[in-house]
Amino acid sequence: MPSETPTLTDVARLAGVSENTVSRVVRNKGSIAEETRRRVTSAIDQLGYVPNRAAGSLASSSSLIIGVLLPSLSNIVFPEVLRGIHAALVSTPYQPMIGVTDYDLRQEQKILASMLAWQPAAIITAGFEHTDESRRMLQSNRIRVAELMDIDNRPIDLAVGFSHRKAGRAAAEHLVRRGYRRIAYVGHDWTADRRAFFRYEGLCDGLQQAGLAVAAELRFNGPSSTLAGRDTLGRLQQQAGDVDAVVFSNDDMAVGGFMHCLGDGIDVPAQLALFGFNGLEIGQALPKPLSTIRSNRFLIGKTAAETLLQASERAVEPHIIDTGFDIIEGATA
Amino acid sequence: MPSETPTLTDVARLAGVSENTVSRVVRNKGSIAEETRRRVTSAIDQLGYVPNRAAGSLASSSSLIIGVLLPSLSNIVFPEVLRGIHAALVSTPYQPMIGVTDYDLRQEQKILASMLAWQPAAIITAGFEHTDESRRMLQSNRIRVAELMDIDNRPIDLAVGFSHRKAGRAAAEHLVRRGYRRIAYVGHDWTADRRAFFRYEGLCDGLQQAGLAVAAELRFNGPSSTLAGRDTLGRLQQQAGDVDAVVFSNDDMAVGGFMHCLGDGIDVPAQLALFGFNGLEIGQALPKPLSTIRSNRFLIGKTAAETLLQASERAVEPHIIDTGFDIIEGATA
DNA sequence: GAAAATTATGTTAGCGCTGAGATAAAGCAT
DNA sequence: ATGCTTTATCTCAGCGCTAACATAATTTTC
Numbered sequence: 001m002p003s004e005t006p007t008l009t010d011v012a013r014l015a016g017v018s019e020n021t022v023s024r025v026v027r028n029k030g031s032i033a034e035e036t037r038r039r040v041t042s043a044i045d046q047l048g049y050v051p052n053r054a055a056g057s058l059a060s061s062s063s064l065i066i067g068v069l070l071p072s073l074s075n076i077v078f079p080e081v082l083r084g085i086h087a088a089l090v091s092t093p094y095q096p097m098i099g100v101t102d103y104d105l106r107q108e109q110k111i112l113a114s115m116l117a118w119q120p121a122a123i124i125t126a127g128f129e130h131t132d133e134s135r136r137m138l139q140s141n142r143i144r145v146a147e148l149m150d151i152d153n154r155p156i157d158l159a160v161g162f163s164h165r166k167a168g169r170a171a172a173e174h175l176v177r178r179g180y181r182r183i184a185y186v187g188h189d190w191t192a193d194r195r196a197f198f199r200y201e202g203l204c205d206g207l208q209q210a211g212l213a214v215a216a217e218l219r220f221n222g223p224s225s226t227l228a229g230r231d232t233l234g235r236l237q238q239q240a241g242d243v244d245a246v247v248f249s250n251d252d253m254a255v256g257g258f259m260h261c262l263g264d265g266i267d268v269p270a271q272l273a274l275f276g277f278n279g280l281e282i283g284q285a286l287p288k289p290l291s292t293i294r295s296n297r298f299l300i301g302k303t304a305a306e307t308l309l310q311a312s313e314r315a316v317e318p319h320i321i322d323t324g325f326d327i328i329e330g331a332t333a
Numbered sequence: 334m335p336s337e338t339p340t341l342t343d344v345a346r347l348a349g350v351s352e353n354t355v356s357r358v359v360r361n362k363g364s365i366a367e368e369t370r371r372r373v374t375s376a377i378d379q380l381g382y383v384p385n386r387a388a389g390s391l392a393s394s395s396s397l398i399i400g401v402l403l404p405s406l407s408n409i410v411f412p413e414v415l416r417g418i419h420a421a422l423v424s425t426p427y428q429p430m431i432g433v434t435d436y437d438l439r440q441e442q443k444i445l446a447s448m449l450a451w452q453p454a455a456i457i458t459a460g461f462e463h464t465d466e467s468r469r470m471l472q473s474n475r476i477r478v479a480e481l482m483d484i485d486n487r488p489i490d491l492a493v494g495f496s497h498r499k500a501g502r503a504a505a506e507h508l509v510r511r512g513y514r515r516i517a518y519v520g521h522d523w524t525a526d527r528r529a530f531f532r533y534e535g536l537c538d539g540l541q542q543a544g545l546a547v548a549a550e551l552r553f554n555g556p557s558s559t560l561a562g563r564d565t566l567g568r569l570q571q572q573a574g575d576v577d578a579v580v581f582s583n584d585d586m587a588v589g590g591f592m593h594c595l596g597d598g599i600d601v602p603a604q605l606a607l608f609g610f611n612g613l614e615i616g617q618a619l620p621k622p623l624s625t626i627r628s629n630r631f632l633i634g635k636t637a638a639e640t641l642l643q644a645s646e647r648a649v650e651p652h653i654i655d656t657g658f659d660i661i662e663g664a665t666a
Numbered sequence: 667g668a669a670a671a672t673t674a675t676g677t678t679a680g681c682g683c684t685g686a687g688a689t690a691a692a693g694c695a696t
Numbered sequence: 697a698t699g700c701t702t703t704a705t706c707t708c709a710g711c712g713c714t715a716a717c718a719t720a721a722t723t724t725t726c
Contacts, residue, residue, distance in 0.1 A: 007682055018706050023684060031703055053450045054390035055682035058711050063387060065430070073419070079412040086406070086433045090440075095447065097398070097430050100419045107423075114428065117386045226618035256618055262595065263620040282615060285559035285589055287596040340712055351676050356714060364673055388712035391681050 006047040015043035026051055057119060062143075064094045066305065067115035069125040071103045071192070075224070075252075077278060077297050081126060081148060084301025092309065094121060103192035109134040116141060122308040124301075128153040129194060144314060146304040150195055151322055157314045160304040160321045164195045167293050167325050168202020169209075171247050171275055174291070174327055176210040180245035180273055183207060185217040186232050186257060187249035188224040196224075196249045199277060203247055216240035224249055229256020234264075245273035245333055251280040251292055258286055258332065273333035284328070291330030296323050339380040348376035359384055390452060395476075397427045399638065400448035402458040404436045404525070408557070408585075410611060410630050411459060414481060417634025418457060425642065427454060436525035442467040449474060455641040457634075461486040462527060477647060479637040483528055484655055490647045493637040493654045497528045500626050500658050501535020502542075504580050504608055507624070507660055509543040513578035513606055516540060518550040519565050519590060520582035521557040529557075529582045532610060536580055549573035557582055562589020567597075578606035578666055584613040584625055591619055591665065606666035617661070624663030629656050 008026075012019040017036060024030045025040040032040075043049075057063035068085060070078040085096055097118065099111035109131045115123065116137060122144040130138070138145050138156050145157040152163055175183055190197040207213055218236040220228040229248060233256070236246070248254035254276030261268050268274055268288060276283055279294030300323050307321065341359075345352045350369060357363045358373040365373075376382075390396035401418055403411040418429055430451065432444035442464045448456065449470060455477040463471070471478050471489050478490040485496055508516055523530040540546055551569040553561040562581060566589070569579070581587035587609030594601050601607055601621060609616055612627030633656050640654065 009682080019682090020684075020707080021705060024705090027684090030705095033704060036704080050446055050450045052391070052452070052682055054387045054396060054452060055711095056684070057387035058385070058391050058713085059682075059684035061684095061711065073412040073416040076409055076412070079406040079409070082431075083406040083433065086431075090433075090444075093447065095430050095432070095451070097428050098415075098419075099428070100416065100423075111423075113383055114426065117383045118428070119385070119387060226615050230618055255615070259618050259620055282559050282588070285563055285592050287592055342712080352712090353677080353714075354675060357675090360714090363675095366674060369674080385712055388681090389714070391683085392712075392714035394681065394714095 005052075006049045007052070008049075010047055011040065011043045011049045014047065015039045061119055062121060063119050065097050065115075065118050065120040066094050066308070067112070067118070067120040067123040068096050068098045069101055069108055069111060069115075069123065070098065071101050071126055072223075073100055076280065077295075078126060080297035081301035084298040084303070085124060085305045086301075087298070088302045088305035088309070094309065105129060105131045105134070109137075112137060119143075121312070122146065124148060124304055124308070127194065128155065128159075142314065144308045144312070146308055148300055148304055150198070151320050152198055155318045155320065158304065158307060158319050158321070160300050160307065160323060162295065162323050162325050163202075164198035165202035165205070167277065167295070168199035168204075169206035170202075170325070170327060171199070171277070171293060172203050172206025172210070172212075175245050175247070175273065175275060175333060176207070176212065178273070178333065180333070181212060182215040182243050183212065183245045183247060184215050184236060184240065184243040185247050185249075186229065186236055186253060187217070187219040188228060188253060189219065189222055190249070192223070193249075199249070215243050219249075220253075224252045226252050226256040226259065229253030230260040230263075231256070233257040233260045237264075243272065245269075245275065247275045249277065251276040251278040251283045251290060254290055254292065254332075255280075255282055255286065258288075258290065268332050275333040279326075279328050283330075286332075288331040289328070291333035292328045294326045294328055296325070299323050338385075339382045340385070341382075343380055344373065344376045344382050347380065348372045394452055395454060396452050398430050398448075398451050398453040399427050399641070400445070400451070400453040400456040401429050401431045402434060402441055402444060402448075402456065403431065404434050404459055405556075406433055409613065410628075413630035414459060414634035417631040417636075418638045419634075420631070421635045421638035421642070427638075427642065438462060438464045438467070442470075445470060452476075454645070455479065457481060457637055457641070460527065461488070461492075475647065477641045477645070479641055481633055481637055483531070484653050485531055488651045488653065491637065491640060491652050491654070493633050493640065493656060495628065495656050495658050496535075497531035498535035498538070500610065500628070501532035501537075502539035503535075503658070503660060504532070504610070504626060505536050505539025505543070505545075508578050508580070508606065508608060508666060509540070509545065511606070511666065513666070514545060515548040515576045516545065516578045516580060517548050517569060517573065517576040518580050518582075519562065519569055519586060520550070520552040521561060521565075521586060522552065522555055523582070525556070526582075532582070548576050552582075553586075557585045559585050559589040559592065562586030563593040563596075564589070566590040566593045570597075576605065578602075578608065580608045582610065584609040584611040584616040584623060587623055587625065587665075588613075588615055588619065591621075591623065601665050608666040612659075612661050616663075619665075621664035622661070624666035625661050627659045627661055629658070632656050 008019045101108040124146045126148045147155045149161040220232045276292035283290030341352045434441040457479045480488045482494040553565045609625035616623030
């Protein structure tokens with residue numbers, strides 16, 4: 001009578017089969033007679049058997065862990081990616097193990113190393129920037145790797161996201177179509193957030209296409225936030241007066257910009273048009289819904305996890321999945 | 334020459350010691366001669382040895398995993414708790430494994446069971462509500478358990494948070510002190526979010542103390558959001574006109590309420606005062622910073638993880654840590 | 667200076683599971 | 697009936713590490 005947590009052996013004994021047979025039933029692998037399966041599952045239920053994952057991982061030298069590396073949790077975008085990943089995993093035996101890099105590549109490398117010690121089934125990372133050592137670890141290991149958010153790079157194995165360059169261009173085209181000509185940019189520190197820089201590049205491209213250029217620009221020296229957006233727009237307006245639209249690096253910044261306009265009595269969009277990026281809920285809850293671009297963070301996470309689980313081996317060629325984006329027309333630009 | 338990932342044996346051979354000695358150096362356990370330690374660490378560096386966690390867990394029947402159960406990732410509050418947990422773990426060998434329950438106790442139980450299959454060092458869960466089976470699993474297992482956010486309950490092992498009842502009362506006292514008398518409540522569905530209900534109870538207590546009662550109330554039938562806050566305040570105002578202050582179930586709702594006032598030209602706080610809960614950044618970025626209560630989510634997560642790691646055994650009596658809260662005076666109430 | 671305590675290291679037996687191969691039983695064509 | 701394949705099951709070694717105990721070398725104690 002096992003008073004401790006039951007093991008495969010206990011189940012096997014109760015069901016009158018070998019341990020291996022139980023293992024195959026549990027993992028649904030190989031062929032098993034219907035009658036045997038029934039006996040085994042009933043024994044499992046009776047004992048409340050739960051497989052020991054450590055033992056399984058050790059024996060098979062691979063675990064049911066999916067390592068997830070995120071640059072930050074402060075920005076709601078990444079928890080939403082994580083939510084998507086979780087949604088894809090929730091009905092599988094896989095479990096996400098998360099690591100936060102704080103946009104620090106050396107930190108990413110450290111966390112990556114300790115994650116690989118678990119022999120995870122896959123690694124999902126937001127972004128393409130890695131140290132050489134990280135890249136080597138990901139390359140040499142034949143585990144599956146998804147790099148998220150962006151598709152403007154060649155991935156190691158799988159990329160899921162959309163082109164931030166195109167998104168930037170789309171913002172420019174939208175504003176030009178609406179008749180804005182003196183278009184400024186308010187951003188945040190893009191040494192950490194490379195994608196924000198890609199969008200900026202796309203914006204410049206798009207404006208150039210229309211024979212225009214960025215009329216003024218100011219970047220907050222730190223991560224994006226509503227407060228940073230408010231203050232930075234304020235400073236921009238002191239420096240450069242005659243601007244008729246502002247593209248922000250993201251919605252957080254843009255909502256802050258909107259707050260600045262409210263405080264200063266600036267009529268949006270008549271006096272100044274505002275355009276964001278991400279399609280966060282808060283932007284849509286403003287008295288005038290923010291004009292912005294919807295990035296499908298949840299979908300990116302979900303698609304990545306689902307695609308990784310479809311095959312345990314990498315394909316010969318890296319694979320890229322474009323989840324696209326939509327313009328949210330809004331009422332601010 | 335091991336072409337595959339090196340094991341303890343490889344390190345031991347290279348350093349000319351037994352495997353066990355290497356193991357003790359790695360885990361920093363037992364006494365080791367300075368000279369030996371040097372030889373071993375140098376061998377580790379040379380081979381790039383990383384311990385196999387699965388093997389370690391199996392042998393010691395406990396892993397370096399911390400299971401984290403969160404009700405949601407959509408509400409920024411929980412990612413912040415996770416951020417705190419991560420901050421406490423980042424310089425340790427522990428790794429967080431996360432599960433999202435979607436406020437569903439049966440889902441929590443399922444995830445909990447599969448987490449326990451990893452023999453985690455501890456489980457951290459946001460909230461005190463569990464199925465009987467979950468509670469049994471947490472009780473019988475002698476692993477450490479932290480229940481977060483709230484301290485209005487008796488925990489299984491450790492509680493970290495603050496009294497939501499007191500926070501509700503503090504809101505009432507603040508508003509009464511400021512001279513508001515006709516105080517309404519705008520909330521969201523509290524079958525899922527029990528803590529919101531506790532705050533409501535506290536609010537009622539506090540008002541009663543001052544000889545008052547909730548002047549009007551309306552609850553949105555769903556999770557909190559800015560849009561829900563905006564719409565629900567709108568509906569409340571149609572139904573009950575003469576209210577001079579509104580307490581919201583949280584900042585998301587309150588910011589939505591502020592948006593409603595902006596749209597309808599209601600002067601805050603002269604015509605209507607608004608009071609939130611959580612102290613989110615967005616509330617402080619409004620043209621008038623939101624009057625609210627700061628709950629230290631990051632601190633709660635960090636304290637919980639730190640406290641759990643201080644001792645691997647439960648104390649005889651459950652332990653409660655009050656992280657407190659502060660009133661943010663703001664400009665809306 | 668012998669016994670006891672302390673420090674440093676080695677030896678050995680698993681932890682609970684899976685993979686590979688062996689075996690047995692059943693199905694099928696010839 | 698005979699060999700050949702397929703299906704269902706078993707046997708057993710071993711994944712890489714740690715716990716427990718054993719041993720050896722050193723220091724302390726009286």
